Amino acid sequence: MTSAPLYSLAGKRVWVAGHRGMVGAALVRRLASENCEVLTVSRAEVDLLRQDAVESWVKANKPQAVFVAAATVGGILANDTRPAHFIYENLALETNIIEAARQAQVEKLIFLGSSCIYPRLAPQPMPEDALLTGPLEPTNQWYAIAKIAGIMMCRAYRRQYGCDYISAMPTNLYGPGDNFDLQSSHVIPALMAKAHAAKRDGTEIPVWGSGSPRREFLYVEDLADAVVFLMKHYSDEEHVNVGVGSDVTIREVAELIARAVGVESRLRFDATKPDGMPRKLLDSAKLLAMGWRPGTALDVGLRQTYEWFLRHRAAA
Numbered sequence: 213m214t215s216a217p218l219y220s221l222a223g224k225r226v227w228v229a230g231h232r233g234m235v236g237a238a239l240v241r242r243l244a245s246e247n248c249e250v251l252t253v254s255r256a257e258v259d260l261l262r263q264d265a266v267e268s269w270v271k272a273n274k275p276q277a278v279f280v281a282a283a284t285v286g287g288i289l290a291n292d293t294r295p296a297h298f299i300y301e302n303l304a305l306e307t308n309i310i311e312a313a314r315q316a317q318v319e320k321l322i323f324l325g326s327s328c329i330y331p332r333l334a335p336q337p338m339p340e341d342a343l344l345t346g347p348l349e350p351t352n353q354w355y356a357i358a359k360i361a362g363i364m365m366c367r368a369y370r371r372q373y374g375c376d377y378i379s380a381m382p383t384n385l386y387g388p389g390d391n392f393d394l395q396s397s398h399v400i401p402a403l404m405a406k407a408h409a410a411k412r413d414g415t416e417i418p419v420w421g422s423g424s425p426r427r428e429f430l431y432v433e434d435l436a437d438a439v440v441f442l443m444k445h446y447s448d449e450e451h452v453n454v455g456v457g458s459d460v461t462i463r464e465v466a467e468l469i470a471r472a473v474g475v476e477s478r479l480r481f482d483a484t485k486p487d488g489m490p491r492k493l494l495d496s497a498k499l500l501a502m503g504w505r506p507g508t509a510l511d512v513g514l515r516q517t518y519e520w521f522l523r524h525r526a527a528a
């Protein structure tokens with residue numbers, strides 16, 4: 213049973229920070245049915261890494277609600293090779309946005325993190341209170357530290373200023389608008405682009421690592437729905453996990469991707485590439501208990517993502 217909303221978006225000015233990204237774009241699509249005014253701003257107009265620019269824009273445009281979907285993101289290789297880039301940009305943009313929101317008396321803000329904030333050896337599935345109970349996965353610790361800081365900022369702003377700022381922690385995401393560049397992408401778009409090439413060229417599909425790590429995958433349209441749900445129904449310090457409740461091995465997802473692409477190629481595992489976290493399954497019981505459910509099965513989401521890729525591959 214879903215409880216009555218605590219916060220209404222109807223008639224509000226709502227800023228989606230990071231609207232060009234996969235998550236931000238999905239939020240803009242989802243908010244179209246919320247009867248609110250969606251505000252966005254281009255990078256050319258406001259560089260989110262510059263505090264003055266963010267503060268003046270927020271002051272002038274007076275959003276009442278903010279979705280912090282802006283982030284510098286990337287897959288295992290990008291995180292591991294550009295640590296300074298990941299920690300600096302994420303810390304800067306989240307502190308700029310959250311502090312600007314406080315100054316402009318934004319009524320409600322939701323900060324989005326990621327499941328990589330949890331310790332490498334956290335109990336699986338990972339409950340919210342596993343945060344800060346052990347060492348992080350080394351390949352993405354820089355990004356994780358920045359995201360943990362964002363959660364802690366929302367908590368601190370609640371305590372000291374009484375701001376209604378909350379955080380959601382999505383599991384691994386995929387879907388329309390994803391980054392398909394092989395050097396910086398996450399596993400699903402990378403394997404989709406590789407399976408597409410294998411279909412065209414009749415070659416094998418190279419898969420990084422052993423194929424045995426397990427990952428949980430959430431379709432980005434479902435994430436946007438969950439985030440809007442939390443904005444309306446949740447108001448507390450603790451962040452909320454957003455996942456589907458089950459995971460698959462990298463081998464299994466590679467096979468599902470090959471099926472979605474329609475290719476029979478063999479998978480070739482490359483042990484010189486890192487596996488990263490052995491498993492990363494969120495415990496999403498808290499969100500499920502509030503009455504939210506994901507709507508898209510993995511095979512369906514993969515087919516829809518491949519259709520998007522075919523339509524947009526020049527840009528992707």
Ligand code: GDP
Pocket residue numbers: 286287288289328352384396397398399400402403418419420421425427462485486487488489492
């Ligand atoms: P992670 O969830 O932070 O580890 O990020 P990724 O989505 O980049 O990687 C998830 C898992 O998929 C890791 O074990 C990777 O080694 C594996 N993987 C297999 N093939 C690929 C690939 O082509 N690209 C990426 N990024 N990961 C791959």
